[in-house]
Structure formats: C-alpha cells, structure tokens
Amino acid sequence: MIEKRPTILIVDDSPANIQALAQLLAGDYQVKVAKDGLRCLELASADSEIDLILLDIEMPEMTGYEVCAKLKANSATENIPVIFITGKNAIEDEVYGFELGAIDYITKPFQPIIVEARVKTHVTIKRQSDTLERMALRDHLTDLYNRHYLMDIAPKKIANAQRHKNPLSLVVLDIDHFKNINDQYGHDFGDEVLIGFSRLLEEFCRKEDVVARFGGEEFVLIIDHCDAASCVAKMKRLCADIEKLKPNGITVTSSFGVTSLQEKDTGFDELFNRADSAVYTAKADGRNCVRLQE
C-alpha cells in the first residue's frame, strides 16, 4: 500500500510568503493553504489528516496566537503540532508561542533547510505518535476500537448523557456459531469474516457512535442520543444487513442485546450486564434476532 504523503497546512495572510513556503514543501507533502485564522480552524476541525500547521502570527482579524489557543482548546485539533513561522523575532514572542502550545518557532525570513528539517522532524514524531495511539486504542485485526478504549470512553459517554439528560443505548452483539466457522474453514477465514463484519458495523453506525470489538466474536456499540425503541429498530435493520453481507460467501448472522441508560444506572457495568443478558435471551430465542432488556 502506498503511504499517503503527510499534510501540512500553511496559514499566512501574505500570498508571497505562502508561495515561498508551499513551493518549498509541495514536493514532499500534501499542502493546504489558509489565508486567515478562521479558515485555518475550519480546515483543522474538518480534516483529521492534517499532520502539521505552519502558522503566521501577525494576521488581520485573528492573530496566530489566538488561532493556536483555539486549536489547543479543541479536543479534535489539540494534537496537531503547530510551528509558528513569523517575523516577530523578540524572545518574549517566542516564549509566548511555546506557552500557547506551539511545538516550534521559526523566524522570517526563513532558511529553507531549517524549515525542511523542522517540518520533517515534527511530522515524523506526529506520525509515530499517531501509530502508537492507534496501536493502543484499536483492535489489531479489525481496526475497530478495542476493549481498552471502550472501558475508557464508556463512563464519559454515560456521565455526559446523564448530565444532559440525553438518551443513550448500549448494544452487545455476538456472531452466531462463530466457532463453527473457525472449525470448518480455518482461523484465517474466520479472521476475514471478522474484518468484513467489522467494516459493516462501522459503515452502519454514525461517526459519533462507539463501535468496539470486546473480544473474540463479541462487539459493543454505544449509541448516543438514541432511546431503546429507536435503537431496537436500528439494530433490526443491522441484523438484516448482516445476514445479507455474506463475508467470504458464507451466511453469517448475529444476536443482539440492547439496553438503554436508566436514571438509576451508576456505570458501564450495569448497562453491559443488561445488554449481555439480552444477548443470551436472543441466543435462546433462536439467534439472528434483537432482544431488549430495560
């Protein structure tokens, strides 16, 4: 697989300065451009692929300092490294830039070799850090979130839903007779089934839902802003889609246990136990179906 080139966002109000930087970097990087702070924030929030921001400080409307502070205050953009590239060469300006969370500071007029070296260093660190994070939070086989991530995010989702009095549903689903698939076709085949199954779960769910592999052939979904009735209806559609999926040409079905957050619930375990118990009911009722436990 060809690795995608890292993406650099250049933010400067001077077209000549942008051209000089972009021409320098466009050979090795995917370059995006913003002429003001607002556009920078829009692009950074919308594009999770940005690996580094080269940010001017003196800009009309919103200074680079303000932009950096906003980037660092937003969980979606806080991890994007920011290098200030600026004509402000006083030491206190540089110190302030670092205090705001910038990772480096380059003064104009820039020296090409300095820009290239620092950009390369920080992009490499960012990519390594992304890889480590991915390895820690994602399941190696399916690339879904892993149990570790689920146990971390679930209490936050539950607390947030309780605080704002929003409905939240939790689903446990289990592939029916998965052991038979492994026994009959081998583990490599079983792995391909798990991958195909996982892709369908991801495509079916919304971006903001949590889709995690809990272990083996068991998966957990946390669905915000969704009450029990809506969730059951949704899972019935997913159940039908799974039956139609036929990964590697074989029919696969799944049993679903659904529950929703109650006022009395104090944490993830209660929700999980109810949903897990509902899965047992679904299995006992002949599998390939959805059962709710309030």
Place this chain on the structure above:
Amino acid sequence: MSSKSVWDKEQALSRMRGRVDRLMMLVEMFPGETSSYMTNIDQALLDGDEQTLRAMGHALKGVAGTLSAHQLQEAAEGLELAASTDNKEDVAAVYPVLKRSYSEFTQLLQREVDAFNAGQPTEVEEEVPSISLNTFLSQLAQRLRNSDYVDPTELKQLSPFLQEPEKIELLESLRGHISQFDNLAALKTLEQLATSEGIALARSSE
C-alpha cells in the same frame, strides 16, 4: 548603497532552492501584494493611525525579507518599531527611507521581469495535455474547494485548450486569483471558463 542591499538576488534564489521560475513568480507577485501596504501606510500617516503603520510595516518586512530585499526590510522594520512605540519622530524619519527603498526595489524587479521575459522564447512550445479539459477543470475546482495548494504553473496545461482572447483573459484572471489564494474568486472564474467551454463542473464531494 550596494545593489545587494537593495536586492540580494542570490540569497533569494537560494531560498527558492535555485529555481528561477519560482523566484520570478514571487517577483511578479510583489508589486500586486505590496502596493496596498504602501497606500495604507500613506493613509495611516495622514490619520495618525499608529496601529496600521505598525501592521503594514510588519507585513512589508515579511515579504521583503522573503525576497531578500534587505534595505526595504530594514526600513519596514524601522517603521514597525517606531509605530509600535508611538514614536512620531522616528516614523517621520523612516518614512522617506521606506518610500525610496520601495521605489528602488520595485524598479529593480521590473527590470528583472523585463529581462526575464526578453530571454524567454517567443514561441513557447505548448505542453501536451495529459488529461481532458473537463477532468482538469473539475479536479482543479475540487482542489480549490478543499483549500489544497495549486501551483499557478500547473495552469499552463490549459493553454492548448483556450485560444480565443476572452478565454485567455479568463485564464490569466484565474492564474491571478490562484496566485493570491483567493479561492472564491478563482472558483467563480473557473465556473465562467467551464461554462464558456460547455462544461458543467462536478459538484463538491467534500
């Protein structure tokens, strides 16, 4: 005053990694970008607007520095410093130096542009386009919507398709907007260009 202090072309070229075409692009952009700075400085002096003087001095310092126009860079920095400390005497002293430096530098650049253009072959061999006009325009529109960097020299590929004077004019206008990173204006011109060729641009899939 040595000519290097007006413009250290060698250093500017090294900043462009020795690429004369890239340097010439910046040279051609310079007057368009900075004339408004000079107008704003004149107006701010009349208004006693120190904040604008400081901001314009800073902006001019940046562009002049990128092009290694040392004398202008120094004068612009002088204006920035004087305005930031509200020192009217220093502002008054540095202003004529700035005007003269700006004028000397722009004249030097104009001579450079004339010499560069005179050295270019009159019959430019047209590049053979590798993709259809429709595909090129649609991809370009998508890149502009995504705020992807577009090298203005890429537009050379459009020349073989666009021979009529009004289309050449639109192409020049498009090149100008792209050089200035005015993506909204560039997209509007691109729509006009596409319409004139009977092409409906694909909508954003962003």
